Amino acid sequence: MARHSCTPSAVYSVWGDIMMARAARPLKAGDEVTFSFMDIWFPLEVRQEKFTTAGGGDGFWCRCPRCEAEASWTSAAAVASADLELRFEKQRSRVEGILRSLDLKLEERRQNMQKQYDAIRDNEEQRREYEAGLLGLADRFDNLKGMPKDEDIEQLQKYFPEDNEPELVEVRQDLADDLVDAILTFEEQVEKIGMPEEERHWLIANHFAQYSQLLTILRLRKDVEAQRKVLGGFLDAVANTCPGGFEHQRLSVLLWEVSAQCEDPTLMREDLVRDLIPKELDRVREAIKIRYGQDLDDTEVSAAMARIASTSIIDENWMWDIT
Numbered sequence: 067m068a069r070h071s072c073t074p075s076a077v078y079s080v081w082g083d084i085m086m087a088r089a090a091r092p093l094k095a096g097d098e099v100t101f102s103f104m105d106i107w108f109p110l111e112v113r114q115e116k117f118t119t120a121g122g123g124d125g126f127w128c129r130c131p132r133c134e135a136e137a138s139w140t141s142a143a144a145v146a147s148a149d150l151e152l153r154f155e156k157q158r159s160r161v162e163g164i165l166r167s168l169d170l171k172l173e174e175r176r177q178n179m180q181k182q183y184d185a186i187r188d189n190e191e192q193r194r195e196y197e198a199g200l201l202g203l204a205d206r207f208d209n210l211k212g213m214p215k216d217e218d219i220e221q222l223q224k225y226f227p228e229d230n231e232p233e234l235v236e237v238r239q240d241l242a243d244d245l246v247d248a249i250l251t252f253e254e255q256v257e258k259i260g261m262p263e264e265e266r267h268w269l270i271a272n273h274f275a276q277y278s279q280l281l282t283i284l285r286l287r288k289d290v291e292a293q294r295k296v297l298g299g300f301l302d303a304v305a306n307t308c309p310g311g312f313e314h315q316r317l318s319v320l321l322w323e324v325s326a327q328c329e330d331p332t333l334m335r336e337d338l339v340r341d342l343i344p345k346e347l348d349r350v351r352e353a354i355k356i357r358y359g360q361d362l363d364d365t366e367v368s369a370a371m372a373r374i375a376s377t378s379i380i381d382e383n384w385m386w387d388i389t
């Protein structure tokens with residue numbers, strides 16, 4: 067049994083009927099092992115409201131180090147947060163309109179994919195071919211101790227989900243510029259407060275909602291330079307607040323993708339599997355290994371990365387794909 071923390075010391079993953087827990091940070095004898103059971107990407111008052119009312123009365127009052135520290139923050143932290151929220155609030159109707167259009171486009175795509183899967187399922191021959199292909203995937207990884215070959219990647223791509231690059235919804239330059247400026251101004255303000263490093267990460271992590279909205283907007287604009295800039299500080303905050311969590315994994319993969327695209331704008335998706343941007347790739351490996359173990363081999367790391375890049379929730383199924 068372990069308690070919840072808004073900055074947990076351990077992560078767990080589930081493999082069939084086995085739950086595996088690992089330390090997410092260096093632990094000393096006597097340190098408490100904690101997990102994150104709840105959505106922790108909000109400011110204190112929102113977290114408290116969510117936790118205490120959770121499960122229809124089974125809620126709890128969180129006394130983790132992050133909640134305790136945040137209760138005593140000075141007004142400078144509150145001002146930085148309020149300024150950022152106000153800047154986003156002013157653009158709210160525009161951002162919401164864009165996100166709604168995007169949802170509709172994605173839902174349309176999901177329905178089309180479902181139709182394709184249904185067609186395969188209903189056709190005996192196609193279904194057998196699909197299943198045979200999935201079972202053969204492990205053989206395709208034979209040479210993955212080194213660099214994957216083109217035909218390996220091609221073969222893989224047939225069975226992993228389509229890339230999740232959103233359909234283009236029009237986003238005006240001035241909106242993107244204003245929100246990037248709001249985030250960078252916020253980060254400068256936070257820097258000036260002079261909080262302990264850990265608490266600075268927590269303050270930034272509280273604004274996950276604003277960062278996610280901006281990252282979606284920049285992605286729709288296909289502005290990889292700006293995504294790289296915004297992701298830099300944010301990934302540090304997320305990685306320190308909840309190391310090995312899905313958000314840590316997902317954002318490190320995203321940073322690596324956009325960094326690779328910054329270096330080589332003509333990059334095709336299949337090239338992302340390659341070792342182009344070693345520093346960012348190391349951050350991805352670190353995030354994956356915290357969660358799944360330091361002993362993962364390159365094949366397993368590649369499979370985990372492919373999964374993380376193509377899903378919007380934690381998803382351990384990459385393991386079944388390669389075994």
Ligand SMILES: [Zn+2]
Nearest residue numbers: 072128130133
């Ligand atoms: Zn807490």
